Amino acid sequence: MANLKVVIVGAGVVGVCCARTLARSGAEVLVVDQGEAVGVRGGTAAGMGHIVVNDGDEAGLQLCKLGRSIWRDDSPEIAGEDGFIETGTLWMAEDDATFEELARSAARLESAGISVELLKGKSFSDVEPALARDLVGGLRLPEDGVLYAPVVAAAMMQEAKQMGATFRPRVTVSSVETGMVRLADGNCIGADAIVIASGLNALDLLEESGIEVPIVPREGQLAITARGTRVLTHHVVEAGYQQGAHGVVEEAVACAILPRSTGQLCIGSSRRPRQAGAVDRELMEKIIARCDRFLPGIGRLPILRCWSGTRAATADSRPLIGPVPAQRGVWIASGFEGLGITQAPAAAQLIKDSIYGTRSPIDPRAWDPARSMTTS
Ligand SMILES: Cc1cc2nc3c(=O)[nH]c(=O)nc-3n(C[C@H](O)[C@H](O)[C@H](O)COP(=O)(O)OP(=O)(O)OC[C@H]3O[C@@H](n4cnc5c(N)ncnc54)[C@H](O)[C@@H]3O)c2cc1C
Numbered sequence: 001m002a003n004l005k006v007v008i009v010g011a012g013v014v015g016v017c018c019a020r021t022l023a024r025s026g027a028e029v030l031v032v033d034q035g036e037a038v039g040v041r042g043g044t045a046a047g048m049g050h051i052v053v054n055d056g057d058e059a060g061l062q063l064c065k066l067g068r069s070i071w072r073d074d075s076p077e078i079a080g081e082d083g084f085i086e087t088g089t090l091w092m093a094e095d096d097a098t099f100e101e102l103a104r105s106a107a108r109l110e111s112a113g114i115s116v117e118l119l120k121g122k123s124f125s126d127v128e129p130a131l132a133r134d135l136v137g138g139l140r141l142p143e144d145g146v147l148y149a150p151v152v153a154a155a156m157m158q159e160a161k162q163m164g165a166t167f168r169p170r171v172t173v174s175s176v177e178t179g180m181v182r183l184a185d186g187n188c189i190g191a192d193a194i195v196i197a198s199g200l201n202a203l204d205l206l207e208e209s210g211i212e213v214p215i216v217p218r219e220g221q222l223a224i225t226a227r228g229t230r231v232l233t234h235h236v237v238e239a240g241y242q243q244g245a246h247g248v249v250e251e252a253v254a255c256a257i258l259p260r261s262t263g264q265l266c267i268g269s270s271r272r273p274r275q276a277g278a279v280d281r282e283l284m285e286k287i288i289a290r291c292d293r294f295l296p297g298i299g300r301l302p303i304l305r306c307w308s309g310t311r312a313a314t315a316d317s318r319p320l321i322g323p324v325p326a327q328r329g330v331w332i333a334s335g336f337e338g339l340g341i342t343q344a345p346a347a348a349q350l351i352k353d354s355i356y357g358t359r360s361p362i363d364p365r366a367w368d369p370a371r372s373m374t375t376s
Pocket residue numbers: 009010011012013014015032033034035039040041042043044045046047048049050051052171172173174197198199200201202205219220221222269308309310311312333334335336337338339340341342343
């Protein structure tokens with residue numbers, strides 16, 4: 001199977017991780033994207049870039065853990081300072097009840113082999129002195145980090161190209177079926193294996209085959225401060241942030257602040273069940289006010305840019321990673337909500353193992369697309 005011809009639809013972080021992993025296995029890889037370059041559209045262009053082991057469900061934790069370990073050990077060197085940087089995550093608790101939740105989370109993470117540190121009072125404020133003095137404490141995950149996904153995605157594709165992979169920009173795919181990728185211009189590309197990594201648009205590509213993929217949009221808004229404003233070393237997040245990531249709440253706002261290697265702070269975040277549109281100033285003010293509660297003074301820092309992006313979410317909050325039911329030779333990797341950058345290299349590993357029939361380092365069944373894709 002060394003010369004297996006694989007077409008990957010989508011040059012976001014998930015698509016290019018698949019490209020590098022499959023090219024390393026000897027596949028002949030072609031990545032196509034409707035955009036003009038790698039990683040400049042979709043969630044990859046809009047995301048924060050927090051690489052985090054999330055204490056969600058057990059399966060999700062394993063996917064994050066594998067993703068983080070690949071980013072830590074194998075982030076492309078040519079991405080330089082935009083590649084993985086170990087900042088650690090600091091989950092912050094405003095009150096005793098939230099701190100108790102963090103303590104329970106610490107126990108679960110520890111039993112899964114994740115390094116954690118529970119901090120209270122002075123030991124907490126010593127770690128990040130700029131944070132509000134009345135916070136009760138926090139949970140530190142020292143091995144988490146950050147990266148800048150658009151640059152890292154381009155670097156991943158560069159590495160894949162060095163192993164013979166090809167990237168074709170400005171190619172819009174209209175549908176996918178066994179052995180065939182149909183393009184909007186009427187042309188077709190044949191392939192032994194096809195990987196749909198087109199984020200939210202995965203829906204449209206399988207429509208003609210009568211397959212429904214339950215992926216829905218969840219908008220988020222972010223802002224970035226000017227250089228020289230980095231007053232934090234950790235990525236800081238308010239405990240309970242992930243609660244807004246599940247279920248369909250009309251609007252959720254929580255403090256998440258990411259320190260960039262450029263000396264800037266990326267400020268977020270929000271969740272609403274809709275596609276990204278223009279920045280909503282009122283919502284952005286709520287986000288900054290929430291962040292100001294945890295990092296007093298952030299609201300007065302100069303903001304260079306605000307933007308909105310769309311997360312692709314599934315009904316059960318688990319991504320779809322694996323073979324598409326009733327479409328031999330077609331795989332999907334989509335629906336990562338707010339963890340796609342973290343989980344992308346792990347998903348690529350699972351897709352590669354599924355295509356080649358090799359054993360995965362983690363049990364892939366939790367993400368089997370067959371659990372929720374229906375054929376009409
Ligand atoms: C506000 C926000 C904050 C986030 N923060 C984080 C974070 O801190 N950490 C984290 O891990 N994750 C985060 N995420 C999630 C993460 O950004 C996404 O899960 C991830 O980028 C998804 O990558 P992807 O490759 O699956 O999809 P995308 O990045 O959306 O890429 C899909 C690609 O497919 C192409 N495409 C689509 N349709 C077609 C077609 N028909 N033909 C050809 N090409 C097509 C698009 O042009 C695009 O380039 C965040 C997301 C948002 C919106």
